[in-house]
Structures are given as C-alpha cells and as structure tokens.
Amino acid sequence: MGSGKGKNLKLTLKVWRQESAADSGKFESYDLDNVSTDMSFLEMMDVLNEKLVLEAKDPIEFDHDCREGICGMCSMVINGNAHGPERATTTCQLHMRRFKDGDTITIEPFRAKAFPVVKDLVVDRGAFDRVVQAGGYISINTGNAQDANNIPISKVDADEAFNAATCIGCGACVAACPNASASLFTAAKISQFALLPQGQPERVERALNMVGQMDKEGFGGCTNIGACSRACPKEISLENIARMNSEYLCSTVKTKS
Amino acid sequence: MSRMASYLTSTIGRKQTMGIAGLGLSVFVLTHMLGNLLIFKGPQAYNEYAHALVSNPAIYIAEAGLLGIFVLHAINAIGLKIRNAGARTRSYAQTVNGEKAVSFASKTMIHTGMVILIFTILHLITFKFGTLYTATYGDAEIRDLHRLVIEVFQSPIYVAWYILSLIALGVHLSHGVASAFKTLGFNHPRYNCGIETFSLIYGWIIALGFISQPVYVFFIHQ
Numbered sequence A: 001m002g003s004g005k006g007k008n009l010k011l012t013l014k015v016w017r018q019e020s021a022a023d024s025g026k027f028e029s030y031d032l033d034n035v036s037t038d039m040s041f042l043e044m045m046d047v048l049n050e051k052l053v054l055e056a057k058d059p060i061e062f063d064h065d066c067r068e069g070i071c072g073m074c075s076m077v078i079n080g081n082a083h084g085p086e087r088a089t090t091t092c093q094l095h096m097r098r099f100k101d102g103d104t105i106t107i108e109p110f111r112a113k114a115f116p117v118v119k120d121l122v123v124d125r126g127a128f129d130r131v132v133q134a135g136g137y138i139s140i141n142t143g144n145a146q147d148a149n150n151i152p153i154s155k156v157d158a159d160e161a162f163n164a165a166t167c168i169g170c171g172a173c174v175a176a177c178p179n180a181s182a183s184l185f186t187a188a189k190i191s192q193f194a195l196l197p198q199g200q201p202e203r204v205e206r207a208l209n210m211v212g213q214m215d216k217e218g219f220g221g222c223t224n225i226g227a228c229s230r231a232c233p234k235e236i237s238l239e240n241i242a243r244m245n246s247e248y249l250c251s252t253v254k255t256k257s
Numbered sequence B: 001m002s003r004m005a006s007y008l009t010s011t012i013g014r015k016q017t018m019g020i021a022g023l024g025l026s027v028f029v030l031t032h033m034l035g036n037l038l039i040f041k042g043p044q045a046y047n048e049y050a051h052a053l054v055s056n057p058a059i060y061i062a063e064a065g066l067l068g069i070f071v072l073h074a075i076n077a078i079g080l081k082i083r084n085a086g087a088r089t090r091s092y093a094q095t096v097n098g099e100k101a102v103s104f105a106s107k108t109m110i111h112t113g114m115v116i117l118i119f120t121i122l123h124l125i126t127f128k129f130g131t132l133y134t135a136t137y138g139d140a141e142i143r144d145l146h147r148l149v150i151e152v153f154q155s156p157i158y159v160a161w162y163i164l165s166l167i168a169l170g171v172h173l174s175h176g177v178a179s180a181f182k183t184l185g186f187n188h189p190r191y192n193c194g195i196e197t198f199s200l201i202y203g204w205i206i207a208l209g210f211i212s213q214p215v216y217v218f219f220i221h222q
C-alpha cells in the first residue's frame, strides 16, 4: 500500500467556496506542492488550510471527526465521486497515493436540496436525523436483561441486520444518487430493525413514518441506479432498498385508517 | 391523509404503481413482438392474426386497459422525474465515474422512455389509424395491414427511426424489468443476478424481435 518512499505530488485543487446557504458559491483554484502520497485526503486539506491561514485567507470549511472511517462525519465529492474514487472508503480514509503528480482535483460539497450548504464543503445533514427520529429506534421497557439466546435469530438474519446497521449516516448515498434519493440510508435503518425481533412491535409504523419523513425532507425517489451503493463507504447493498419497498407496501396494507 | 392517498403520493407508492404498469407493458410488447413475427409466414397469416385481434369483442376492454397502464406508467415516471430533478438544484461539475460509475441504461430511463412515448404515438397514427387497404381471403374481406407495413418500411428514414426507437425500448427494458422487481420488494441474493440477466436478455429479445420486421421488409422482402 504505502510507498514509504515519501513521493510528493504537485496538485491543483479546484475547491467549492460558498460563504453561506444564501450565497451562490463558486470554484476557487489552489496550487499545492509537496503533498506526500502517504497523507490522507483530509491531511492534504489541513495542509492547504494552513497555507491559506498563513496567506491571511479564509480556510476551507469541511466536516470531519474520527478520521478513521467510523463516525460518518466527513463528506465531499471528489472528482465527481462522493468520498472520492475508492470503493468502500470514506474521505478520511482516502490517501493521496490514489492521485498522480500534476492532477487537478475537483472538490465539491454533497449536493442535495435536503442537504443545504452551511459553508464551503460543510452541508447540513439534519434531514437524516429527522428521518431517524421518525422511527429509527425501538422502545423497550427496561428491566432484567433477557437470557442470552432466549430468542434465537438465524445467522442469515443476524448478518443482514448487522450489515445494515454498519451504515454510518454519512449521506454519500444521497450525494452520489442522480435523484438525490435517501433510499439507501433509510432502507438501512429500516432493515436493521425489520430483521430482528426487537424491531417487530413498531415495524409497521416505522416503515410508514420513516418513508414519510424521507419524502417530506425533499429527497428524490429511487430508480435503482445503484450509484448509492457504489459510493457507500460501508457497501450497504441495494437489497435493503428492495426490503424497504416491501416493508412500506406491507405496512400500508396492514394499517387501518 | 388517508392511508391509500399517502401511499399513492409517496415516492415508493408511485414507483410501485409505475413498476406494475411497466411490467404489464413488458408483457404486452412481448405478445406484440411475437405477433409481428408472422410477417415471416406471409401476408395472409399476418392479416388474419391482426383481424382476429381487432374483431374480438374484448378488444375495446383490452385497448382501454392498455392505454390506462401506459398513461399510468408515463404520468408516474414524468412526475417522479420532476420531483427527482428538484431534489438537486445545483448539479456537480463532474458525475460519478471510475469504480463508482453507473450503467447507461439506468440513468437514461427518462430519455429512452420519452423516445418510446413519441414513437408509440406516431406508430399508432401510422399503423392503427393508417391507410385502410383490404384483402380478400376466401369470402372474407379484411384489412390488409401487411400491405401498409411493406409500404411504410420502404422509407429508409422511417426504418432508421423505427430501429432507433426499438433500441431505446431494449435499453429501457434491460434496466426496467429488473428495476420493477426490486421496486416491488422482490429481493433475494440468490435470484438477484438472475433477474438482472433476465431483464437484459428480455429487453434485447424484444428489441431485436421488433427490429427484424423492418430489416426484413427493407432489405429482403422489397
């Protein structure tokens, strides 16, 4: 993986700059020298920002937190791909060795009407929180814990639920989707509960409410293009969307009123 | 909102309606394509089959149903497209590419669909409501659709447009059939690949079956 030889790149970065949600925004070009191929993409952004600060310019705002691919905070669309060119990778885990000397890299925010730009590359992904609030939980009366293995769960279901639960809520699926649809995210959240016994009591309302909220936020609809799953750092599969579709249909049939 | 109304106006409900209608249309184009192949058998078989279809009293119900699902499919598709286009107000400088690229068929459904819509209207004008020739077989005088078809397919422009439109249909079905199954919630890791392959083959069999007719008339039959 790492060259270890300290190869350095000279890059041109075309970065989206936008003052606020109201501002129309535009691309600015920056030249950056001596970018080590062992740097992560965000470290490269840090270096650029230090340079901007030294030049008394406004540094570029971007989201990040854990920098180890687990929190879902980092974003950016790099050369047209959410989280950059590498499959199953978050921007924070992307390394500069994926790029070549002399490359021009275009960096944009996640673009969706439901994800308004806060500043530069930072977008407000609060719409996801509201989708989760609409039903992405289970209500449990506390008390003594169940005996382990009291309720057997098949290995297949456990694995699928676990896979769905690996979604880190980053929003790359929305960013990559030509329809700016939040189907993959919502489907992952619905699936992780629909497959497990704990999710059963609220199963029907969950599907109806989460899909309802997803639509209300102004995301587009799914046309099974699959860009989401390819962009997803956790490789959440389209099968979850099919499951959400049937959950939604069955829930509509099952509810009264 | 009532349960049914919120279903029918939700993105998933509209997609499922569109998908069911789309599957219905997919079956229809198969039967239509197979009927067209009678051209290889000769004018009489072709005309008699067409006559049998239109003289059946159920034809009005069938036609109304077909028109209904066609309109339902198109209206939902266009409505969803408008909604989806509105979900991203500013487009990217570059679209998904490389390891994250998507199939051509999947992202051009609205375009191929539009071609098919225009094609279908012109097609009905040209054939269904086109010149009424008649032919006599035994003591029965029926419409000579075969003659009209031969006549129309003498024009290289019409043949080219027909072939292009049918390629659009092939591309549309190659994504659409599998997509409809997914939209309806049908999903099983063991069968998903099979459904996608089926969809691809189905689309191209339909397209090539239809295309064989003008190609035969223009290049061989004369």
Ligand code: SF4
Pocket: A166, A167, A168, A169, A170, A171, A172, A173, A174, A184, A185, A188, A228, A231, A232, A233, A234, A235, A236
């Ligand atoms: S489904 Fe994947 S891309 Fe979408 S929010 Fe979850 S982890 Fe991110």
Ligand code: FES
Pocket: A063, A064, A065, A066, A067, A068, A069, A070, A071, A072, A073, A074, A090, A091, A092, A093
């Ligand atoms: S910063 Fe936490 S996943 Fe990238």
